[in-house]
Amino acid sequence: MSEKTIPYKIYLEESEMPKAWYNVRADMKNKPAPLLDPKTHQPMTEKDLAPVFCDELIRQELDDKTAYIEIPEEIRNFYKMYRPSPLVRAYCLEEKLQTPAKIYYKFEGNNTSGSHKLNSAIAQAYYAKQQGLTGVTTETGAGQWGTALSMACSYFGLDCKVYMVKCSYEQKPFRREVMRTYGASVTPSPSLETEVGKKILAQFPGTTGSLGCAISEAVEKASATEGYRYVLGSVLNQVMLHQSVIGLETKIAMDKYDIKPDVIIGCAGGGSNLGGLISPFVGEMLRGENDYKIIAVEPASCPSLTRGKYAYDYCDTGMVCPLSKMYTLGSGYIPAPNHAGGLRYHGMNSTLSQLYEDGYMSAVSLPQTDVFEAAETFARVEGILPAPESSHAIKVAIDEAMKCKETGEEKTILFGLTGTGYFDMYAYEKFHNGVMENYVPTEEEIQKALAKLPQID
């Protein structure tokens, strides 16, 4: 098909939308390592996880054999409200860069949560409802996940209790109000509502909280409340499974127009968006059918893939969650302030960690001023105001396109535009005013945090 016929935006018909998620673990020879009990260091079973997580989600978490898992009709109906998301040909960005490269992005920001998080939130809320639960708890940092879960719970009539990292709660009151609009209760963390919160507050009275601490509170609350379970928006394999809808839609749309990406780029925090986008493409690589260059992009201030260690680690500060084998900076690592709140987690999804270990993808880290510069360039020509997280992928896409300009190669570049930056204007303001700082941890700081990793045989 000639290039001229490729529209600015490719939308799938409802009938073309994926009917099953793709579980990339099924095609991996080296499976990701199992979750371990934080006390016994033995692999966690369905039964071990049942007090905290929803039953069906546990099955999905532990299933590394089934390649395709059907998306229930109720979830597909909800998806229809905001999906398919558009696959956009960045004609204007290409022209601005004067590059021979062809740039595409899958835009996940066209829903009220402002990001891809809704893809998994609705699935998790659905399975909680199916199990007859009355509510769920969770944590949120930047706020996208909390918003997405609030929307999903509102749709299915579930209670939603969100522990929001205190500094975010204070700095982003509007995020909080969006969640309240969807009927969620939002508590700044650490709080006096939980034992772990009380303990942390006693130890560090002035603390503004952390994601790891909010996770511990949400887990405790779920365990202590009848009819409640805990849900998580990233890091877990079930989340990557649900997010595969991003990659599946992208693949269907590209196949329809005979487009094959040479380079696939995604920002990486806990790994949910990157994992979702690349799943079907990596599947082809694992099965030896095709080859792609895959690049994970992380902030220089929280470089788990580029400077972390592949090891078992705690997922939360309170050390109540299972141990996961992953690229990690150590659960005690506290990233310097960075405006990409969604990329400030110390570890990486275990499946992506294994794929990275096995050479299926590469990783780079970026200082945040470079990221915001790319964000502004992109906004001005493509019209979308990108989230700081997403802008990490934009920056590398631009870099790759500029390399093509030098070499004359007509590569096809695909990146994930995970969300919008409407609630991040404080960060943009700092950038405009020239007072945004770049922080890169010293090797000593990294080693100090890594030294505290648990010793697992």
Add this chain to the structure above:
Amino acid sequence: MSEKTIPYKIYLEESEMPKAWYNVRADMKNKPAPLLDPKTHQPMTEKDLAPVFCDELIRQELDDKTAYIEIPEEIRNFYKMYRPSPLVRAYCLEEKLQTPAKIYYKFEGNNTSGSHKLNSAIAQAYYAKQQGLTGVTTETGAGQWGTALSMACSYFGLDCKVYMVKCSYEQKPFRREVMRTYGASVTPSPSLETEVGKKILAQFPGTTGSLGCAISEAVEKASATEGYRYVLGSVLNQVMLHQSVIGLETKIAMDKYDIKPDVIIGCAGGGSNLGGLISPFVGEMLRGENDYKIIAVEPASCPSLTRGKYAYDYCDTGMVCPLSKMYTLGSGYIPAPNHAGGLRYHGMNSTLSQLYEDGYMSAVSLPQTDVFEAAETFARVEGILPAPESSHAIKVAIDEAMKCKETGEEKTILFGLTGTGYFDMYAYEKFHNGVMENYVPTEEEIQKALAKLPQID
């Protein structure tokens, strides 16, 4: 076609998108009254308007004969970045209301300006660029228009100078930063940059500004700056012309699925969105081909159609703009604080005013707590966080659907969802906390403002 086959969202193919705007005035027997010179009270000519407005836009403003005006290819290419906007079947809202009515909405919020304003902004920036101008000035209240114009100017490489009503500038710093991201310069109004601003500040030192005052400053600045013109985001007929793309897309999508709306609802401030949505439908009414029930919805605090007078009035506080015959509350009317900033203008587009006068549409006004209640109901089931302005239309759509529930009628209801509420969370917070006030002006207040209308023979 059976109802089952109607998707949640109808997207047109690029090839189906309108190639011309529709100028409803061409089909009106009673044309809207001409703009008058504020000093001589004579009809304004192209030449009179040229120092302030762009040449081609003046031609469009004065042309009440040409039914279809071609959309230049450059504008159509820009439209492709965020259009066609989806026509959404509100299946979830229908189910929530348990109504036999079929509800559709045309969603214009899927672009960074957050509203339909971009449809006209890109056209106005294009014609300014074509004329060889270097920049444009404008005013903004709620901020959608300023954002849209910043985006459009950034795309065509034009300077953009925005006078932002001071209270908005202070209350919505993030709106300001979005405009700066697109390279616009933003000045709180009234300012010391203009004579009219200085005069107003001398007279009312503590004033937080008004839209009418910001217009006067922007007009003065444009007239005084070489290579600049003034552009306006609502009220004018050229804006309604550009916004007809909303109605045209809607009509094409509905015709494709054999859907005929019985009721068409839009919120009404200056009239740009309502006018755009209803244009092709009213055209059919004017030509005697079809009949629709059209409802304009305005806030009780600024009820120009429902409680104003059809008369010539000033468009701005400084009385430098042309006089327009319109439904107005008087240019001196200061609406009480209301969170639908886009609906706080004292007058209504002259074409819509004439259509209303001639009985082609009806109007209702609403207290804002009712509006926010409808907004929340809508957000929880349809997933979109609506702007306060748009929520006026939502409330009436729900009311109409509930009437159908009583009577059993299966009416088809169409409304315009003009934008998103991401920058309006302060208003939502007030609503959640039960401290939102409703203000309805007394008859005495209305009459006092109307008494100051200019006397035109």
